[in-house]
Amino acid sequence: MSTTDQHHAAAETGQDKTPLPPAEPKPTADENTPWIIGFFFVAGLVGSLIFGWIIFPELLYSKKQQPISFNHAVHMDLVYDGCASCHYFRDDGSFSGLPDNSSCIDCHQVAMGVSEDEEKYVTEYVDQNREVPWLSHPRQPDCVFFSHAAHVKGAGMDCAECHGDVSKRTESRVYQENRLSGYSRDIWGYSISRLGKPAEGEPKTMKMNDCARCHQAETGHKGACFQCHK
Amino acid sequence: MTQTNATKYGMVIDLDKCTGCGACMVACYSENNVPFKKDESNKLDSINWIRVFKISNRKPYPDTEVCYLPMPCMHCGGIGDHGHSPCVSVCPATATDYDHSTGIVSQIYTRCFGCRYCMAACPYHARKFNWWDPVWPGDMEKYLSPNVSARMRGVVEKCSFCFHRYQLAKDRAYHEGRHQEPLGENEYQPACVESCPAGAMTFGDLNNPKHAVYTLKKNPHAFRLLERLQTNPKVYYISSREWVRRAGDNYLSHEETGSIKRAAANHH
Numbered sequence: 054m055s056t057t058d059q060h061h062a063a064a065e066t067g068q069d070k071t072p073l074p075p076a077e078p079k080p081t082a083d084e085n086t087p088w089i090i091g092f093f094f095v096a097g098l099v100g101s102l103i104f105g106w107i108i109f110p111e112l113l114y115s116k117k118q119q120p121i122s123f124n125h126a127v128h129m130d131l132v133y134d135g136c137a138s139c140h141y142f143r144d145d146g147s148f149s150g151l152p153d154n155s156s157c158i159d160c161h162q163v164a165m166g167v168s169e170d171e172e173k174y175v176t177e178y179v180d181q182n183r184e185v186p187w188l189s190h191p192r193q194p195d196c197v198f199f200s201h202a203a204h205v206k207g208a209g210m211d212c213a214e215c216h217g218d219v220s221k222r223t224e225s226r227v228y229q230e231n232r233l234s235g236y237s238r239d240i241w242g243y244s245i246s247r248l249g250k251p252a253e254g255e256p257k258t259m260k261m262n263d264c265a266r267c268h269q270a271e272t273g274h275k276g277a278c279f280q281c282h283k
Numbered sequence: 284m285t286q287t288n289a290t291k292y293g294m295v296i297d298l299d300k301c302t303g304c305g306a307c308m309v310a311c312y313s314e315n316n317v318p319f320k321k322d323e324s325n326k327l328d329s330i331n332w333i334r335v336f337k338i339s340n341r342k343p344y345p346d347t348e349v350c351y352l353p354m355p356c357m358h359c360g361g362i363g364d365h366g367h368s369p370c371v372s373v374c375p376a377t378a379t380d381y382d383h384s385t386g387i388v389s390q391i392y393t394r395c396f397g398c399r400y401c402m403a404a405c406p407y408h409a410r411k412f413n414w415w416d417p418v419w420p421g422d423m424e425k426y427l428s429p430n431v432s433a434r435m436r437g438v439v440e441k442c443s444f445c446f447h448r449y450q451l452a453k454d455r456a457y458h459e460g461r462h463q464e465p466l467g468e469n470e471y472q473p474a475c476v477e478s479c480p481a482g483a484m485t486f487g488d489l490n491n492p493k494h495a496v497y498t499l500k501k502n503p504h505a506f507r508l509l510e511r512l513q514t515n516p517k518v519y520y521i522s523s524r525e526w527v528r529r530a531g532d533n534y535l536s537h538e539e540t541g542s543i544k545r546a547a548a549n550h551h
Contacts, residue, residue: 142458144458145451145454145455145458146451146454146455146456146457146458146459147451147454194393195432195433196391196392196393196432198430198447198450200450200453200454200457202453202454202455202457202458203453203454203457203462206457206458206460206462207457207462277380277381277382277383277384277389278377278380278382278389278391278394279380279382279385279387279389279391279443279446280382282389282391282393283430283431283432283446283447283450
């Protein structure tokens with residue numbers, strides 16, 4: 054009471070032109086303000102991080118199963134030439150990529166095992182003379198020219214150096230497709246932040262920067278645009 | 284300073300042999316997925332990587348003569364072949380680049396944002412702009428070449444000397460374990476050169492004495508277009524007719540035909 058009276062008195066005399074000093078802070082509300090701001094900041098930050106790192110990738114990538122779950126490990130024990138038994142170079146140096154029925158029917162003209170997937174392959178694809186619509190994990194965008202010959206024949210690289218050790222897989226991985234671009238998640242990589250390295254045996258990330266980084270390290274320059282683009 | 288040992292792909296076109304049939308243009312459209320419209324009568328917005336122009340000596344009958352002039356991208360190396368081509372030096376997106384290992388000027392469509400500065404800079408009108416997304420009639424989309432990416436609306440495109448054929452030839456060389464050696468002359472030829480029924484076009488490494496273009500470019504009747512600009516193009520023309528050679532550059536009335544070429548040669 055007394056302090057406000059004194060202020061009024063000073064204002065009335067006109068001698069004190071300075072604005073009124075702020076009222077004494079109400080102890081309860083204002084002391085809590087920084088905590089409230091801090092709480093909302095942290096809650097917002099955590100919420101954004103959860104959305105950005107967990108929910109967004111879930112929304113961005115659709116998950117698809119391969120038409121047939123393929124057991125690479127079983128086949129690797131039976132073939133003579135490793136990966137190149139099915140994923141071979143043609144005589145003109147181009148790479149055949151995913152094999153078609155003609156590579157498979159030598160053994161799988163009729164179902165020979167007890168696997169459900171093999172049975173499905175024979176009845177739905179071989180018998181009906183249809184090719185399997187495999188989903189290609191490392192498929193690059195249309196504007197990219199990738200020479201398998203230059204890397205495998207020229208630089209002597211192993212398939213596993215980029216694709217991971219596929220030969221030990223007993224079933225097909227889930228194919229994740231970017232709903233916006235339509236590209237496989239293998240291109241971007243499974244770490245949405247693109248930090249860290251893929252685990253042992255996992256495929257390497259395949260964005261342009263990943264190519265450039267390896268080219269810089271191995272050849273001393275990133276190469277001209279036309280080397281890999283078409 | 285010119286790197287005489289580096290591979291430098293180029294073309295020599297004998298204008299005395301060219302009949303103007305346009306087979307090179309058709310081959311190019313088909314090879315490189317070049318889009319076309321239902322109505323191609325407006326040549327200002329039609330796209331072609333090689334275009335056959337008709338030039339005339341503008342004399343009245345019976346002295347009238349015409350000459351057909353096929354014009355692909357000239358793949359300019361700039362002064363001293365340092366890659367300072369008119370288009371490369373102006374591109375703000377680094378979408379076009381000079382490949383020093385082949386001397387080919389590249390165009391990366393996914394990098395181009397369509398400012399068309401390169402089109403303004405190119406003195407040969409070699410570059411074309413996609414005003415529309417390509418529309419392929421019927422099921423023609425299934426016949427597109429997978430070796431050349433189709434372009435989208437809003438980017439510039441141009442002749443690449445069928446660079447994908449170079450890449451495929453290199454693939455074969457890698458497969459056969461001879462990638463350290465230079466490619467053979469016949470291993471890499473652009474579609475237009477292969478299609479020319481008159482044999483007017485020759486393609487190869489301008490720096491390799493074993494290639495036909497090495498000898499042909501030294502023909503006294505050989506010239507390049509607009510040599511005064513010192514763009515150092517890699518497409519040479521041969522004509523025995525003086526008026527054709529004179530039409531290849533902006534000669535002043537007192538200048539002797541061939542004087543610009545000699546001046547440019549001294550400069551380089």
